[in-house]
Amino acid sequence: MKKITIGIDGMMCGMCEAHINDALRNAFPALKKVSADRKKKQAVILNETDLDEEKVRKAVEDTGYTYLSISSEEYRKKGLFGF
Secondary structure, eight states: OEEEEEEEEOOOSHHHHHHHHHHHHHHOTTOSEEEEETTTTEEEEEESSOOOHHHHHHHHHHTTOEEEEEEEEEOOOOOGGGO
16 A cells, blocks of 8 residues: 655645545545645545556646645554554
């Protein structure tokens, strides 16, 4: 599983976060989880594989926000008590 973090500028409210979540889900229907956060200026995605950066950029910018960056790392779900 991959944890993909996308830097996004321009989100001002909860509705902005919802627009980003919807845009990413529409661009990549197989995503496991999407969570945008306006305060952190990012969206975090859990997915089985990496995403095409240009497709991510297009999804964000077509929604009217500014794409800043993308990074990916391995994700391991922690069990009860963090083990």
